[in-house]
Structures are given as C-alpha cells and as structure tokens.
Amino acid sequence: MRAAQAGNDTRLRPRPGVPIVRSVERAAAILRAFSPGETHLSLAELSRRTQLDKSTTRRLLHTLSVVELVEYHEREQAYALAPGVLMLVPAVNYGRDLRDVAEPVLARLTEITGATAFLWSFFGSHAMCLDRVKARDLHIDAPWSAIGTRISLNCAGGPRVILAHLSAQERLEILQQALPKHTPFTQTDPAELEAAANLIRQRGWELAIDDYIVGLAGLGVPVFDRTGRFVASISITTLTPSLPLENGEPRHLRAMLDAAAEIGVRLQP
Known part of the structure; x- marks a missing residue:
C-alpha cells in the first residue's frame, strides 16, 4: 500500500524560493469552502469564508465556472460545485x-x-x-x-x-x-x-x-x-x-x- 498510511501526509510542503501562485491558492480556497452540509453558497458567503473581496471572488468563480468546476444556481442565487469535479476523482490515487x-x-x-x-x-x-x-x-x-x-x-x-x-x-x-x-x-x-x-x-x-x-x-x-x-x-x-x-x-x-x-x-x- 503506497498512500494511505496514517501519519504519512503525502502533501507537498512549500519549498524555499519557489513562489506560490496566489490565484490558484485562492481558487482552491473557494472549492474547499463547500461541504456536504453546505453545498450551495452565495457570493457574499464565499467572500467571507475565503477572506477575499467580492470582486476577486466573482472573477475566480467565473473562471471556475468556465472550466466546469463550479456552477451558479439561479433559483438559490448561490454557487455549487459542478460535475466537473467528479471527473477528477477517478484520477486520485491516494x-x-x-x-x-x-x-x-x-x-x-x-x-x-x-x-x-x-x-x-x-x-x-x-x-x-x-x-x-x-x-x-x-x-x-x-x-x-x-x-x-x-x-x-x-x-x-x-x-x-x-x-x-x-x-x-x-x-x-x-x-x-x-x-x-x-x-x-x-x-x-x-x-x-x-x-x-x-x-x-x-x-x-x-x-x-x-x-x-x-x-x-x-x-x-x-x-x-x-x-x-x-x-x-x-x-x-x-x-x-x-x-x-x-x-x-x-x-x-x-x-x-x-x-x-x-x-x-x-x-x-
């Protein structure tokens, strides 16, 4: 077994001298804001949870929608994770x-x-x-x-x-x-x-x-x-x-x- 050992956190750590791409980090924060108990979140709530201003949050949500990772639900006036996220799951080896x-x-x-x-x-x-x-x-x-x-x-x-x-x-x-x-x-x-x-x-x-x-x-x-x-x-x-x-x-x-x-x-x- 290669990946799922307790105490063996396989995530990469930040390397000295290698810059973090902030836009990717912020987009990931938006995706992680959703949970099984909270599948629909408004722009204001996403902005609050990620500590990003609404303008930045809106631009990131638009990009995530274009690449089919987020979708907007008009009736709830809220965003949710899109089916595109499920397409990534089969590739997760962990x-x-x-x-x-x-x-x-x-x-x-x-x-x-x-x-x-x-x-x-x-x-x-x-x-x-x-x-x-x-x-x-x-x-x-x-x-x-x-x-x-x-x-x-x-x-x-x-x-x-x-x-x-x-x-x-x-x-x-x-x-x-x-x-x-x-x-x-x-x-x-x-x-x-x-x-x-x-x-x-x-x-x-x-x-x-x-x-x-x-x-x-x-x-x-x-x-x-x-x-x-x-x-x-x-x-x-x-x-x-x-x-x-x-x-x-x-x-x-x-x-x-x-x-x-x-x-x-x-x-x-």
Whole structure:
C-alpha cells in the first residue's frame, strides 16, 4: 500500500524560493469552502469564508465556472460545485489500494452489524473518510461522512483510534491546536485526550458515544499491515443504544477486530 498510511501526509510542503501562485491558492480556497452540509453558497458567503473581496471572488468563480468546476444556481442565487469535479476523482490515487482491499470487508461488516461502516486515514491533521458503506435499514437524519470528508481527531471512534496511533510528536502538534466541540460530550482537553489515547492503544478499540452527533455512537479499531505497522482505522456508527457494553466489551467488537485483521493481511507490503 503506497498512500494511505496514517501519519504519512503525502502533501507537498512549500519549498524555499519557489513562489506560490496566489490565484490558484485562492481558487482552491473557494472549492474547499463547500461541504456536504453546505453545498450551495452565495457570493457574499464565499467572500467571507475565503477572506477575499467580492470582486476577486466573482472573477475566480467565473473562471471556475468556465472550466466546469463550479456552477451558479439561479433559483438559490448561490454557487455549487459542478460535475466537473467528479471527473477528477477517478484520477486520485491516494488510498486506492487500501480502499479496494477494505471495500468488501466493510460491506460484510455492515451486513453483520446493521451499522454504517467507515474506513479512515490520517491526512492534514484530520481523519479522512476513504470509504463508507451505509447501513441499508438505518435511517437517521444526520450528515453522514462520505469519501473525502475530514473530521477532527478528538471525536468519533475511527478518528480517535488514529489519534491514539500517531507518533507522540504528531499527537502533540494536534493537541496544541484548537479542537472543535461538536457536542457537550466532545473531549477537547489535551490531557484528557492524551490519557484516552493511551487507553485506546492498550485495549485496541474505542467506543465514542454522542461526541460527534448526539444519539449516535461509533466503535473504532486499528488496522495493522503484516509488518505490524498501523495504516488506518475502521469504525461502525449506529444509534447509541445499539452499541452497548456486553461483559466489558462493545457489541460487535469481535466482528470489528476480525474485519481489521482481514484487511491488514490482504494489504500488499
């Protein structure tokens, strides 16, 4: 597996003496302003989020529209990402090997547990969703993470497992940042998160309850390759009462550990 290893952020860093093309940087900021929960944004809102003046934002949006990456919706008087963005997705190699191996395992895990299954990788100081298999009979009005969604490492089962298995230096850098508090149950205190990370590594799983969305719980476990190296995490999410502790272990833990082991064994070194 070449790209989706936790702790291996493959983005290029700015090189001394190589200038940044500001127009490209600004256009990227506009594209990143959209999210699954906010697919339509007005000119004023895009200007505010990117901290660009309206004239510059308008010119960039016009260019992005010409190249079919953004489109304007007259009825909403707002902009949205265009289908041209989807044409770029097949060329993204990041995490492809891991996703191909994990996909059938996640599908089977969803059938066994009745929960939505996720595959997570570490990217840009966040947990990135590499794959998701949504439970067929679980209907919840909530913004589910999809491929490419990034969430902070201080909440949810899969992301918290990643936090626990980062190097001490990487974890320190993340815990020094301002961490979002999604619900009253989200941990943001660095000392508490460090203690939780130690516990997660020791027991090999994390059950996060109501800390990302109240009413939902997530069970996460690590994925190790055949050399014992931590490469990702998987998790399942469902209604909180559906993931109780049974004899000190969360329900479906055995199935989760088996799934993680199967993915790890199948990965190419």
